[in-house]
Amino acid sequence: MQLTRTQTARVHSRRSLTDVQIQVLFIAPTIILLVLWNIFPLFYSLYLSFTEFSVIKPDVPPAWIGLQNYNKLLSDPRIWQYFTLTGRYVVTTVALQAIVGFGLALFLRERFKGSGLITTLILIPIMMSPVVIGLFWKLIYNPAFGIFNYLIGYSVPNSGPDWLGEGSRALWAIIIVDVWMWSPFVMLLCLSGLKAIPDYLYEAAAIDRASPWFQFWRITLPQVAPLLLIAILFRTIEAFKTFDLVMGLTGGGPGDATELIAVHLYRAAFTRFTTGESSALAYIILVIVIAVSNLYVRSLNRIRGENH
Amino acid sequence: MAVSTTSAPITYATRVDKVGARYQFTRALRIAVVVLYATISLIPVFWMVTAAFKSRPDVVAIPPKVFFTPTIEGFISLLTKRVLLPPGMMEEYKQRTDLNFAERIMAERGQRITGPSQYGQRLLNSVIVASASTVLSVLLGVLAAYAFSRFNVPGKGDLLFFILSTRMLPPVVVTIPIFLMYQQLRLYDTHLGLILLYTVFNLSFAVWLLKGFIDEIPREYEEAALVDGYSRLQAFRKVVLPQAITGIAATFVFCLIFAWNEYAFALMLTSERARTAPPSIPTVLGTGGIEWSAIAAGTLGFLVPVIIVTFALRDYLLRGVTFGALRK
Numbered sequence: 292m293q294l295t296r297t298q299t300a301r302v303h304s305r306r307s308l309t310d311v312q313i314q315v316l317f318i319a320p321t322i323i324l325l326v327l328w329n330i331f332p333l334f335y336s337l338y339l340s341f342t343e344f345s346v347i348k349p350d351v352p353p354a355w356i357g358l359q360n361y362n363k364l365l366s367d368p369r370i371w372q373y374f375t376l377t378g379r380y381v382v383t384t385v386a387l388q389a390i391v392g393f394g395l396a397l398f399l400r401e402r403f404k405g406s407g408l409i410t411t412l413i414l415i416p417i418m419m420s421p422v423v424i425g426l427f428w429k430l431i432y433n434p435a436f437g438i439f440n441y442l443i444g445y446s447v448p449n450s451g452p453d454w455l456g457e458g459s460r461a462l463w464a465i466i467i468v469d470v471w472m473w474s475p476f477v478m479l480l481c482l483s484g485l486k487a488i489p490d491y492l493y494e495a496a497a498i499d500r501a502s503p504w505f506q507f508w509r510i511t512l513p514q515v516a517p518l519l520l521i522a523i524l525f526r527t528i529e530a531f532k533t534f535d536l537v538m539g540l541t542g543g544g545p546g547d548a549t550e551l552i553a554v555h556l557y558r559a560a561f562t563r564f565t566t567g568e569s570s571a572l573a574y575i576i577l578v579i580v581i582a583v584s585n586l587y588v589r590s591l592n593r594i595r596g597e598n599h
Numbered sequence: 600m601a602v603s604t605t606s607a608p609i610t611y612a613t614r615v616d617k618v619g620a621r622y623q624f625t626r627a628l629r630i631a632v633v634v635l636y637a638t639i640s641l642i643p644v645f646w647m648v649t650a651a652f653k654s655r656p657d658v659v660a661i662p663p664k665v666f667f668t669p670t671i672e673g674f675i676s677l678l679t680k681r682v683l684l685p686p687g688m689m690e691e692y693k694q695r696t697d698l699n700f701a702e703r704i705m706a707e708r709g710q711r712i713t714g715p716s717q718y719g720q721r722l723l724n725s726v727i728v729a730s731a732s733t734v735l736s737v738l739l740g741v742l743a744a745y746a747f748s749r750f751n752v753p754g755k756g757d758l759l760f761f762i763l764s765t766r767m768l769p770p771v772v773v774t775i776p777i778f779l780m781y782q783q784l785r786l787y788d789t790h791l792g793l794i795l796l797y798t799v800f801n802l803s804f805a806v807w808l809l810k811g812f813i814d815e816i817p818r819e820y821e822e823a824a825l826v827d828g829y830s831r832l833q834a835f836r837k838v839v840l841p842q843a844i845t846g847i848a849a850t851f852v853f854c855l856i857f858a859w860n861e862y863a864f865a866l867m868l869t870s871e872r873a874r875t876a877p878p879s880i881p882t883v884l885g886t887g888g889i890e891w892s893a894i895a896a897g898t899l900g901f902l903v904p905v906i907i908v909t910f911a912l913r914d915y916l917l918r919g920v921t922f923g924a925l926r927k
Binding site: 325557 | 629634647739742750776856860866877880901
């Protein structure tokens, strides 16, 4: 029996789902997974942060101790020291990445022969695993047989600085690797921003004989600013969480010279197993990350508002 | 014509500020700087690749060796477990005729191979976890993105923001409760546990990125298909999915890179059975001291798959970044 087109349609609609059913079916799995794996743990660790508990003593149930964990953490000078260290690290590394990345994007915006290949080559560090990179740079930084000191001009073995052995240098060693790894990311975002600037703005500026300096400050920078800020936001959040790289490179040492806050949290939670206290620390970190992201998002919105 | 001496071809569209010696000079300078940066930034990568093929003395040679005789010692140490031969037995062992290629190389270093190492298993775990979670997050992501893009879902703005905000959480914050939860659910040290976790962490990103792409596809295509008697699902499968393939590929690359390289969760939520490669490469320690060539070999073996995939999908990658950032 031959069906007409309308009949086929009716058969389909009877057998197939309504739009509402599709919405539920398509969205529900995502929401359920996110709630189970993010929201539930978040509340659970909030509860744990008010208790005395250790995961290696599962027989001892969490004992409610109120704000004691927070009190203890916030009055511990070492915690403040780790936070200041992390702050210094984040500001320095993100600022350098923004400068290097934006500079590279400016240089790469006009296509030349082989520019695609160069862009791809510059992006290679992003694809690598941070912990492995950290480990490998350990070899590169080695004062005796590493190439880093040779490349910066110390040709006699062991005459150059021991990058990972001295407290203040070790932080710079991490910053150098982080900048090497993530500047290309800033570059990529800025590049896509630069390519979206309409040509007529520059044409008009050229006709008015505006200087390149003027063009940069009045056209290029304001137009790229939103994307540059997004890149900086992503990088700030990530830098605050830096863990893999440090674990590979210094493991927090020498002493606790590079014990960034995420590394400290790992040590508290998974080597000392002070679960309740670490949950409280995790919450303090979370609040700071949210506050910083909020600041960024606000300034981003302000810049966007000016552009429109 | 006075300006025809410059090398750039002059057309009507050529801007006045883009001809002349000064422009040519700055252009050359720009290219030089970029090429120099690329070269410097590739030195560590080059050093790692060569270290994988260096012998043990060569990799820690003072001063560092750029030219060396390549060997696959590093790969053998990576893939095997070995014991040191006692000095007395060394000569006798070397004389044996039943040694295979790898055993002979290690015998030169005074070591006897006792069996395969765990690296192969760990790499396999990485492949299983990364591919399964990537496929899952792209699949769920494309469904949710389609629904958010096409329908007036109640509370859409809030839901989308909720999805994005989960990406802002530092992983360490949720690790402790997830660790406890996994022990209760017996998901600790299982493939499924890691797969689900990576899926969730990629999902927010996947939804946002894919929604940008699907928004770009004109609704008229689907509406025409609906008029022609397709059901919603059929229209989605046969009209929307093929059009969204660029976005799907871009999302795929990003999710894959994250899942492939993830370290913190794998370190804290696995121990033996499901442990992936990133937390195990640092523990490739040999008999006496760090085996740099084995670590380099492990890193190389670990890097190659992701470079191949990224290179195959590189055009999508660039587009993916543009869309993800520009579309809000």
